[in-house]
Amino acid sequence: MNAGLAPWACHPAASRGRRIAEPPSPPRSEHQRDRDRIVHSTAFRRLVYKTQVFVNHEGDLFRTRLTHSLEVAQLGRSVARMLALNEDLVEAIALAHDLGHTPFGHAGQDALHDCMRAHGGFEHNLQSLRVVDALEARYPDFDGLNLTFETREGILKHCSRRNAERLVRAEPGGPAQRFLDGGEPSLEAQLVNLADEMAYNTHDIDDGVRSGLVTLAAFDEVPLFARLHADVRSAHPQLAGRRLLFEVMRRMLSAMVADLVATTAAAIAAAGPADADAVRRAPPLVRFSGGLRAELDALKRFLFARLYRHPQVMHTTGIARQAVVELFSAYRAAPHEMPEDYAAAPDLERAVADYIAGMTDRFALREHQRLTGRDIFAA
Numbered sequence: 001m002n003a004g005l006a007p008w009a010c011h012p013a014a015s016r017g018r019r020i021a022e023p024p025s026p027p028r029s030e031h032q033r034d035r036d037r038i039v040h041s042t043a044f045r046r047l048v049y050k051t052q053v054f055v056n057h058e059g060d061l062f063r064t065r066l067t068h069s070l071e072v073a074q075l076g077r078s079v080a081r082m083l084a085l086n087e088d089l090v091e092a093i094a095l096a097h098d099l100g101h102t103p104f105g106h107a108g109q110d111a112l113h114d115c116m117r118a119h120g121g122f123e124h125n126l127q128s129l130r131v132v133d134a135l136e137a138r139y140p141d142f143d144g145l146n147l148t149f150e151t152r153e154g155i156l157k158h159c160s161r162r163n164a165e166r167l168v169r170a171e172p173g174g175p176a177q178r179f180l181d182g183g184e185p186s187l188e189a190q191l192v193n194l195a196d197e198m199a200y201n202t203h204d205i206d207d208g209v210r211s212g213l214v215t216l217a218a219f220d221e222v223p224l225f226a227r228l229h230a231d232v233r234s235a236h237p238q239l240a241g242r243r244l245l246f247e248v249m250r251r252m253l254s255a256m257v258a259d260l261v262a263t264t265a266a267a268i269a270a271a272g273p274a275d276a277d278a279v280r281r282a283p284p285l286v287r288f289s290g291g292l293r294a295e296l297d298a299l300k301r302f303l304f305a306r307l308y309r310h311p312q313v314m315h316t317t318g319i320a321r322q323a324v325v326e327l328f329s330a331y332r333a334a335p336h337e338m339p340e341d342y343a344a345a346p347d348l349e350r351a352v353a354d355y356i357a358g359m360t361d362r363f364a365l366r367e368h369q370r371l372t373g374r375d376i377f378a379a
């Protein structure tokens with residue numbers, strides 16, 4: 001059944017299973033089944049109108065969380081196949097990794113965390129797990145999607161100690177246990193983490209240039225970009241504009257994938273883990289070479305300073321933050337403005353956070369206008 005998977009991959013037959021046992025669904029593996037449940041979830045469909053960097057109404061061509069998640073799944077699966085890891089598990093984790101993100105990208109999340117500071121805070125990784133464990137309401141016998149341990153482990157990428165203690169009290173040995181005991185997640189989870197980084201580093205260059213906020217020439221300050229840009233110019237001297245940019249990005253993705261596969265294969269060979277559990281006790285094995293890691297860190301610093309911190313992006317995200325804060329106060333003061341399930345929940349602040357976190361950018365703006373009477377992006 002597991003022909004083709006490396007011994008250190010997560011083998012579906014060795015899954016730690018679901019919180020509520022279910023009969024198998026052949027011929028699908030348990031991880032394929034997780035992937036299918038994620039694709040059919042409500043939270044997944046909403047990713048199409050959630051922002052990555054730009055607010056959704058700014059343009060139709062920028063990445064949203066849905067297209068970002070598809071790119072992460074594509075990169076993750078390619079690498080998983082080269083390393084004989086579990087492609088279906090990688091795909092499931094990749095498609096679910098951003099389900100807990102609020103509207104308006106990081107601005108929305110920071111604002112919601114501020115609102116929730118006295119009520120347990122808000123972490124998007126934890127929220128992604130909360131979506132698949134509790135908030136999706138579509139099965140007769142359980143809340144959430146009842147996913148396997150391995151998919152849930154991959155979704156919970158970060159977790160504060162306080163939240164990990166709370167999760168472990170409810171589920172000893174669950175995906176939060178490693179944040180108390182130390183240890184790494186599976187290779188598939190580690191891989192999605194870096195596929196996420198490969199995807200956003202590349203697509204934020206594309207979106208940055210497309211937005212007109214950063215010029216293609218400015219990216220030559222980044223050594224990795226400059227090197228590949230020079231290669232493309234010498235191979236295709238006539239190339240210009242978007243095709244030039246696409247070719248540089250294509251080479252950047254190829255360079256990252258090749259480096260990741262070679263470095264990781266060597267790290268696995270050196271560590272020699274017997275199985276997936278030995279991987280969890282080893283240091284991180286999925287990684288870039290030291291040289292490429294340094295180049296990617298330089299690219300991230302550039303994107304942070306020149307794109308994420310660009311005055312126009314800061315202006316928009318400042319307004320988005322304000323919208324989330326005002327929405328939070330409005331629902332808290334008038335819970336009946338939320339659907340009955342949320343209005344009647346025992347923990348009002350958590351219910352407000354769950355409701356807002358589930359919104360798309362445009363629904364959040366419509367609700368903001370309905371509740372405050374103001375169009376926050378007008379003027």
Ligand code: MG
Pocket residue numbers: 068097098196
């Ligand atoms: Mg992501």
